[in-house]
Amino acid sequence: MTSVEEAIQLIRENAIKPEIVKVPLSQALGKILCEPLTADRDFPPFHRVTMDGIAIAHADFASGQRSFPISGVGAAGVAQQTLSQPGSCLEIMTGAMLPTGTDTVIRYEDLRIEDQIAILEIDTLKKGQNIHRQGEDRRQGEIIVPAGRRISAAEIGVAATVGKSELEVYRPLTALILSSGDELVEVAQTPLPHQIRRSNNYSIQALLQGWGLEVEMAHVADDQAATERLLAEQLPKHDVLLLSGGVSKGKFDYIPAALEALGVQKSFHRVAQRPGKPFWFGRIPGGTVVFALPGNPVSTFVCTTVYFQDWLMTSWDIQHPRPKAQLTKDVHFHPDLNYYLQVRLHWNDEGRLLAEPVEGHGSGDLANLTDADAFLMLPRGSDLFLKGETFPVWPFRP
Amino acid sequence: MTSVEEAIQLIRENAIKPEIVKVPLSQALGKILCEPLTADRDFPPFHRVTMDGIAIAHADFASGQRSFPISGVGAAGVAQQTLSQPGSCLEIMTGAMLPTGTDTVIRYEDLRIEDQIAILEIDTLKKGQNIHRQGEDRRQGEIIVPAGRRISAAEIGVAATVGKSELEVYRPLTALILSSGDELVEVAQTPLPHQIRRSNNYSIQALLQGWGLEVEMAHVADDQAATERLLAEQLPKHDVLLLSGGVSKGKFDYIPAALEALGVQKSFHRVAQRPGKPFWFGRIPGGTVVFALPGNPVSTFVCTTVYFQDWLMTSWDIQHPRPKAQLTKDVHFHPDLNYYLQVRLHWNDEGRLLAEPVEGHGSGDLANLTDADAFLMLPRGSDLFLKGETFPVWPFRP
Secondary structure (H helix, E strand, O other): OEOHHHHHHHHHHOOOOOOEEEEEHHHOOOOEEOOOEEOOOOEOOOOEEOOOEEEEOHHHHHOOOOEEEEEEEEOOOOOOOEOOOOOOEEEEOOOOEOOEOOOEEEEHHHEEEEOOEEEEOOOOOOOOOOEEOOOOOEOOOOEEEOOOOEOOHHHHHHHHHOOOOEEEEEOOOEEEEEEEOOOEEOOOOOOOOOOEEOOHHHHHHHHHHHOOOEEEEEEEOOOHHHHHHHHHHHHHHOOEEEEEOOOOOOOOOOHHHHHHHOOOEEEEEOEOEEOOOOOEEEEOOOOOEEEEEOOOHHHHHHHHHHHHHHHHHHHOOOOOOOOEEEEOOOEEOOOOOEEEEEEEEEEOOOOEEEEEEOOOOOOOOHHHHOOOOEEEEEOOOOOEEOOOOEEEEEEOOO | OEOHHHHHHHHHHOOOOOOEEEEEHHHOOOOEEOOOEEOOOOEOOOOEEOOOEEEEOHHHHHOOOOEEEEEEEEOOOOOOOEOOOOOOEEEEOOOOEOOEOOOEEEEHHHEEEEOOEEEEOOOOOOOOOOEEOOOOOEOOOOEEEOOOOEOOHHHHHHHHHOOOOEEEEEOOOEEEEEEEOOOEEOOOOOOOOOOEEOOHHHHHHHHHHHOOOEEEEEEEOOOHHHHHHHHHHHHHHOOEEEEEOOOOOOOOOOHHHHHHHOOOEEEEEOEOEEOOOOOEEEEOOOOOEEEEEOOOHHHHHHHHHHHHHHHHHHHOOOOOOOOEEEEOOOEEOOOOOEEEEEEEEEEOOOOEEEEEEOOOOOOOOHHHHOOOOEEEEEOOOOOEEOOOOEEEEEEOOO
16 A cells, blocks of 8 residues: 555656646636746836826925926826926826936825915925836846746736736646446436436536636446546546546456556555545556546545645646644544545634544545535544644635 | 725625526536535435445354355445345445345455355454445435535535536626726837836736636726716626726826716725725615726735625625734834735744735835735734734735
């Protein structure tokens, strides 16, 4: 049986390197930036006025002047103005270029205007105030955002500012979710007493949608020939297959044999964990990656949340620091296995994330997942986990 | 000037109540569930075998029997079997109905099979083991998920199981993002020295996409008539307008006057905060809601993250507990304003969220946002915030 640490290591070794494509800004959110964002001009590109008011030469104020005839108005979006009459001022708006001959901006709140004369109502001001100086944030040519980051609204704003209407990103990975099990019927059907409806494929689909994958679904009967036929047809079409069911020791669990017959090389089968022990993982050398997950709904959910997510982040080549949370009560767990405990998350007033156990009735208890927010990983090697101890956590809610 | 608390209160009072629509499961992730998910059968619907192996009557084992002739095989997805020959066993697979006449399942790992006889390799077993009993998780008719929750992959799985191929959810809200400012040019253009490229509309779009809104964008020149014309045309078409720029005290800031002329009732203008003080908020009574945000990029970003998000969650009628994070160093801030400090987030080993200040050069410093993950709110009333103190935090990364 493979340890959780070995399983993670093997999964990371089988990360893929997606091709780079260009997408419009409006489709870039959540994708991985594959080019640096470089300042095409200084940031800001000119001495930019940051308050609505008047621009003056500070020397006039320093020499005692408190009233300034208004010799013109400068709006944002017009060419730079010039203060041509010494001792006067220009009305000036936020976002405008600072007029030539001025060096200080006084906001409307600090003056009154009578007969086209601005009269100051303050007696101190700082030379250069209310100006965002050219190049103060970044210099032309400087890298603002390095490649290799997951794109948030902040990177989108910077990309727009430096003139990138398209961004180089990894193309969305494509996944096939393949369910098996003759007991499964479609959602819209009414099951016979010995049947249940398909659900794992929808849960996995939702998890993958949250990470931006392009997902297709298929189902195959518990039949070796049919399983091999479908796998042979589908394996070449996708970056990754996620199979649910058919990997245990049952007489009708054809999946591992069918995969290996088709050239998928096994990395491991069975991981020292609960739930999800029968997990099988492999890859066609240089090609499609296969996560063959146990059919129990909580097992499938945990393995997708923990292992598939790790594989994806490694394929994206990004850091994904793992949050930690503190147990709110003692938990006993005797098997010599890593235990992915279902927990509800809370924040306390000291900025600590608390994990309240919401244990259900095992890996078949799908309903219990809806009471949880996350999985807390309790490592093997102990059978008692104390209130107040801290463990890594995998949240799964949007 | 309105306090941050009053502003939040007024925004919540202007939440809307979206209509309910049906969407297929594949489009339900992240939306708000508007109907309860009820168990249409017991969960599980029958005594479900949870291990591959054999099913026996425990009484036979209790009377000393350790070898069981195999009288048949029961797969998942076939009708319930019956153990017809007393003292024999049935091979049985995970997911199958427990056969009539049996009450205990022994997994293959605990036995060997020779000449169609299963010989146990264990000497203790628990009556009823390896069976997930009918109704153990939930009873038919029980509510599994109440209405009013944001849909995660867990709710999707339960919906599939109870036969919901479509779910009642709030329809996506529609937003128009309207930028103004004559200094702004399109992303693909090369700006003149006094111009900059439009970027706020793209940042806002990305934030709104993350929450599942349907977003359109438009731009209007700094011209009162044009502004009124465009607003008159667009206001009736959207649930919410987000305007960026034109709300300060500048001579060309037509937005508040134009909105009020068109029947948008002001709730507040100017909030005691930095950045984002000139923020204007109002609504056509019973109709379109308007967030008129200051044009500085960090101001727009903060107001969308904090206030628009709060309005949306209130309109969705869901709880949205605010994470808290701990300052990693002292911060001085003198103005009598709430301060939304840009921070980078880290987890420490005790499960605490740490906020490392990454202060930039003010509300115009868009580039600095790409070094941050979140805004930490430091409340007015103090000018020194100490390392180790904890404050609410608004993360903005996917």
